[in-house]
Amino acid sequence: MTLNMKKNGTMNSNIQQTDKTQTLLPDLLFHDLGKGVLAFSTCRGGGVGIGPYSSFNINAYCGDSEEHIKRNRSLLLNFLKLDSEHLIMPHQTHGVTVAAIDAAYFEYNDEQRKACLEGVDALITNLRGVCIGVSTADCIPILCYDATCGIVAAIHAGWRSTVGRIVRSTIAQMQSIFGSQPANIRAVICPGISVDAFEVGDEVYENFAHHGFPMEQLAVRYPAKDGSGEKWHIDLWEANRLQLLESGVPSGQISCSGICTYTHSDKFFSARKLGIASGRIFNGILLSP
Numbered sequence: 041m042t043l044n045m046k047k048n049g050t051m052n053s054n055i056q057q058t059d060k061t062q063t064l065l066p067d068l069l070f071h072d073l074g075k076g077v078l079a080f081s082t083c084r085g086g087g088v089g090i091g092p093y094s095s096f097n098i099n100a101y102c103g104d105s106e107e108h109i110k111r112n113r114s115l116l117l118n119f120l121k122l123d124s125e126h127l128i129m130p131h132q133t134h135g136v137t138v139a140a141i142d143a144a145y146f147e148y149n150d151e152q153r154k155a156c157l158e159g160v161d162a163l164i165t166n167l168r169g170v171c172i173g174v175s176t177a178d179c180i181p182i183l184c185y186d187a188t189c190g191i192v193a194a195i196h197a198g199w200r201s202t203v204g205r206i207v208r209s210t211i212a213q214m215q216s217i218f219g220s221q222p223a224n225i226r227a228v229i230c231p232g233i234s235v236d237a238f239e240v241g242d243e244v245y246e247n248f249a250h251h252g253f254p255m256e257q258l259a260v261r262y263p264a265k266d267g268s269g270e271k272w273h274i275d276l277w278e279a280n281r282l283q284l285l286e287s288g289v290p291s292g293q294i295s296c297s298g299i300c301t302y303t304h305s306d307k308f309f310s311a312r313k314l315g316i317a318s319g320r321i322f323n324g325i326l327l328s329p
Contacts, residue, residue: 064088066096066115071228071297073185077192078120078171078326081181081230081297083307087112089319097309097319099175101131104319120171120326127171129322130160132196134179136204138213141165141172162195162210166218166327173324177311178301180232180276181323182207182284186214188224192325197280199244203251207283222288227295230323231308234300235275239265245272253279 067085070078087096088111093104098113100106117127128141131154139160145153163172166189174181174196184193195210214220239262249255258279264271277296284294301321305313309321 064115066112066119068119069231069297069299071183071230071295073183073226073228073325074187076187076190076328077185078324078328079183079185079228080324081308082116082322082324084309084319085307087115092314092318094319098322099129099320101175102177102320103317116322122169122171122326126169127173127324128157128163129173129175130157130163132161132174133159134196134198134200135159135161136201136206136209138162138164138206138210140213140217141167141170143167161197161201162193162206162213164191164193164210164214164217166191168327169329171324171326173322175320175322176230176232176301177309177314177318177320178233178238180280181230181321182210182227182280183230183323183325184210184214184225184227184289185325186218186220186224187226189218189220190327191218191220192327194323194325197276199238199240199248199274199276202276202279202283203247203253205251205283207280208287211284211287211289223290225284225289226293227284227289229277229280229294229296231297231299231301231304231321232276233302233310233312234277235260235273236262237300237302237312238273238276239271240274242272244274248274248279254282257282 067083069081073079089095089097089108097104137160172194174194179198182195258275261270301308301310309319
């Protein structure tokens with residue numbers, strides 16, 4: 041696949057003029073994970089959505105117009121030069137289930153494929169020309185690539201999935217199913233909510249502490265947004281980076297976009313800022329054919 045793109049940068053959502061016709065281009069943030077792979081997060085621009093779905097959303101589970109979802113999905117497929125069945129996104133439920141997309145998946149009918157993707161929060165594959173991805177709007181997306189084995193992963197880590205250590209589970213599945221070695225994996229933590237913006241109740245703090253997370257590294261108290269004293273803030277970026285390290289991924293092969301979706305809700309969807317009835321970022325990864 042040959043694409044004109046900026047690594048770790050955005051592609052403008054300008055209108056491309058071709059033969060006097062106007063074609064929308066999805067606005068994408070690209071992540072550099074090396075040669076042979078395309079990794080990206082969608083931004084809010086370049087689509088047809090309106091209001092809190094403005095303007096590029098392809099997630100069918102957040103209340104957006106079916107017509108707009110279909111159009112935006114088509115725009116992304118055209119850009120990636122893929123047909124619809126090779127763009128795969130699960131129905132996430134903030135759990136820790138990891139699904140492997142293999143050749144057998146494409147032999148299933150639509151109902152069977154839907155069942156395979158139900159309640160799944162991470163995908164892995166070694167198939168070329170297949171874009172897997174997860175949807176987020178403040179939760180933490182992690183994309184992984186093992187160039188040696190030719191394996192990619194897309195992980196959705198909200199706070200519940202983070203507590204459940206979904207990153208460690210995904211790396212373990214990459215090892216057991218495809219023979220990946222963590223030392224060969226490169227990973228990027230894509231745009232998600234920052235510690236400064238992620239205010240939580242005591243029960244969330246206690247959940248992390250109960251499951252053995254190093255709270256002295258992850259948590260800090262700030263004045264509450266509603267003025268009711270202080271509340272805990274938790275660093276989900278760091279909590280998931282630590283899981284990558286614990287799984288054996290070298291520190292130098294882990295990068296973080298450092299982009300807070302809440303702070304930059306003009307550019308990225310943020311459920312905390314825009315409400316649940318709003319669009320979702322699609323974080324995709326694709327092995328070049």
